[in-house]
């Protein structure tokens with residue numbers, strides 16, 4: 110079968126959209142604009158400056174937001190405005206290249222890195238109206254980002270690689286600071302999650318949403334909880350991110366000076382279900398492209414994901430089984446399209462797998 114290609118230059122202007130992009134009623138956005146959700150702006154710099162009262166306030170606000178919907182914003186984060194502007198310019202530079210150029214980094218089936226548009230092949234229906242470029246970033250291997258970009262896109266793109274290498278290293282730093290706040294707010298101390306994520310195997314993802322002439326029939330990113338641990342996202346000034354809370358979709362107004370942060374499934378498991386993995390989606394518009402930069406903090410592949418003992422007791426039994434990020438990532442790339450139930454479905458699947466292995470063991474020995 111010849112697969113159609115998501116060529117934004119062609120599809121953006123079309124008044125009808127291919128049926129694969131049409132989402133069923135009930136899942137597609139409603140004509141009335143989603144009401145804005147006011148989320149606390151966390152002064153993360155204040156928290157770490159040593160001011161005890163400021164730290165206590167930050168901890169309280171973060172804890173409340175994470176128990177409610179798993180979503181907050183951070184300001185005073187120390188990310189250089191010029192680096193952020195550069196990172197956004199590089200998104201434009203990459204996605205406005207001709208399709209064959211972008212396809213040099215084509216994401217292969219079962220892999221989580223590379224360039225993907227909806228027609229790259231994983232899904233057949235309810236396709237998201239977007240293009241993405243994803244790559245790994247690990248503090249233990251500082252050359253990883255540049256090497257990947259140069260190896261796939263060529264030497265001419267070295268600068269783009271350097272910009273994202275710096276950006277990812279700043280994101281890793283910020284996410285460890287946020288881990289200190291999360292640890293404090295869960296009563297396990299600042300060091301616990303920070304140490305767990307000090308070595309991390311994270312994913313950086315550039316999202317590009319071309320304009321769509323039927324914005325109410327499709328979605329840029331469908332409703333989902335990130336399977337990863339913590340997401341730090343910066344959206345441009347267009348708007349489109351929505352969070353599901355108290356039974357309805359609410360929009361998050363972009364702020365140039367803020368990063369939006371959400372809890373993902375893996376952190377929900379690490380907190381023994383105390384902190385919610387945030388249900389969110391992105392809508393598209395008919396006027397202008399929209400872009401967002403998402404840094405997904407992930408543990409090292411084979412580290413066991415389990416909550417600290419202090420979060421488990423008779424009234425709070427283990428909510429999820431032990432697992433590794435490798436197995437959850439594999440599950441979302443090969444067996445299950447991440448949605449709002451990923452962690453639940455994955456937990457049952459892993460328990461079945463473990464029971465199957467136990468049942469096999471006597472015969473194998």
Ligand SMILES: C=C1C[C@]23C[C@@]1(O)CC[C@H]2[C@]1(C)CCC[C@@](C)(C(=O)O)[C@H]1[C@@H]3C(=O)O
Pocket residue numbers: 221237243312314330331333334335336337405438441442446447448
């Ligand atoms: C591990 C991952 C899977 C997805 C990318 C990511 O790095 C983090 C979030 C996941 C995703 C964005 C959730 C919505 C559905 C999805 C298919 C997408 O729209 O791209 C997800 C990503 C995936 O490639 O499976």
Ligand SMILES: O=C(O)CCC(=O)C(=O)O
Pocket residue numbers: 314316330335342344349350389390391400401403
């Ligand atoms: O573009 C956005 O605002 C959200 C993207 C997102 O949820 C994701 O990439 O996981």
Ligand SMILES: [Fe+2]
Pocket residue numbers: 333334335340389
């Ligand atoms: Fe997401």
